[in-house]
Amino acid sequence: MSRSVRIAIDAMGGDNGASVTIQGAAVALERRPDLSFVITGNERIVGPLLKEHPKLAAVSTVRHSEIAVAMDAKPSQALRAGRYHSSMWMALEAVKKGDAEIAVSAGNTGALMAMARFCLKPMGEIERPAIAGIWPTMRGESIVLDVGATIGADARHLVDLAIMGAAMARVVYDIERPTVGLLNVGVEEIKGNEAVKEAGKILRDSNLPSLDYVGFIEGNDIGKGTVDVVVTEGFTGNIALKAAEGTAKQFAEYLRRAMSRTLSARIGYLFARGAFEALREKMDPRRSNGGVFLGLEGVVIKSHGGTDAVGFASAIELAYDMARFDLLANIRSMVMRKVEPPAVPARA
Structure with missing residues (x-):
């Protein structure tokens, strides 16, 4: 397959924020040259970091957000305060609108799950x-x-x-x-x-x-x-x-x-x-960084909040595999109890 895989990244999530997420995206791009990104976060922080990685900047679109969800925020508080305007929500929204195939965040797990359920909605046959x-x-x-x-x-x-x-x-x-x-x-x-x-x-x-x-x-x-x-x-x-x-x-x-x-x-x-x-x-x-949110009308990868650039790159590469080999279609088909799930595309 030759199509590009577009990933939405919550640049402000995690213990170290954009300093790790942007570098991690650059590492992932070196390994997966057919990646492109929607990067959500504060342009005043993200912009200078992208200038250090021209190849990443060339395949990225930045969507500005002034709000970053705190790592210790309660899910209900984060949902009220960060809905529609936080970098976390905007990354999920990019998936919902079809601007990206998968969202990756190292942010607050509870807040990310709450926002993902609200934004992407549970898959029809899945209760939780x-x-x-x-x-x-x-x-x-x-x-x-x-x-x-x-x-x-x-x-x-x-x-x-x-x-x-x-x-x-x-x-x-x-x-x-x-x-x-x-x-x-x-x-x-x-x-x-x-x-x-x-x-x-x-x-x-x-x-x-x-x-x-x-x-x-x-x-x-x-x-x-x-x-x-x-x-x-x-x-x-x-x-x-x-x-x-x-x-x-x-x-x-x-x-x-x-x-x-x-x-x-x-x-x-x-x-x-x-x-x-x-x-x-x-x-x-x-090497195994990245929890996959399953059962939603969209796939989300949760990176460990304290990881470094190498770990965050691993989470992006996991997202890459989920998109390239169409995890969502496989889940939909298997949940509907079809006789045969869709064939997994042959790996290059």
């Missing part, structure tokens, strides 16, 4: 949207959802999560029939709450051609990469995500201390430096 995250595993990567959009879930919502997660896996991993598991307290069918057990029965009986439901999985299966898509409700998913992030940092600190404790350990590190570099790259959260 979800946030899907890409999770590094021993097997490669898996998609986990929901990681914090909504708390609690009935069986219907869990089934919707399975379908949306499978659609994303088809796009991200180029898998025709992704494996899907429901996160539970055990793999036996008698275990778990009623919503999880009912969702499992629906998925087994439906035998959807667009996914391969393998049954219940446990928490340790997430890191193993037992399935391509892990389905759970937002409360559990967010705790699992934060626990994994904390464990990774804890392990990295233990390793750093061990490698610097004695002279022989430091010498050993020099011999094994290549292996440690590979491990550090694998565990680098910037």
Whole structure:
């Protein structure tokens, strides 16, 4: 495919604002030359930064906004104060109007979800949207959802999560029939709450051609990469995500201390430096930065607020893949329970 992919960027979102988002866009453009951007934010800040990146400036349109949503703003307050005029809202509006295919923001998660639901509206067959995250595993990567959009879930919502997660896996991993598991307290069918057990029965009986439901999985299966898509409700998913992030940092600190404790350990590190570099790259959260808002009439990518330019570029590249391989059309088709989802375009 040769068409350009146009991404809307909330330049003012995140802990560091435009200094990171603009540089991140420039990094992404170097890797994906067919990108173009609608950049929303304060022109007095964005303009000088764009001058440092002439190639990015040439493929970008800036839409001025004086309002940036604070990282600690409550969603209801942000919606009242920032609707229609904030850089966050304007990025979402660009998607709604068709001026961009996907919006990317590192801003306040709660505010972004509230604005996205209000601006883009939930997809007709989906009651509640979800946030899907890409999770590094021993097997490669898996998609986990929901990681914090909504708390609690009935069986219907869990089934919707399975379908949306499978659609994303088809796009991200180029898998025709992704494996899907429901996160539970055990793999036996008698275990778990009623919503999880009912969702499992629906998925087994439906035998959807667009996914391969393998049954219940446990928490340790997430890191193993037992399935391509892990389905759970937002409360559990967010705790699992934060626990994994904390464990990774804890392990990295233990390793750093061990490698610097004695002279022989430091010498050993020099011999094994290549292996440690590979491990550090694998565990680098910037490589899998970007939560995908699913279930809306438009796709939104939420970057981690404290990421750097490399991490923000990863979020943009994830948005690029979502647009190039038409995630929204796949979700619509699979949610409508069609016999066959639309074919994923062949990758170049």
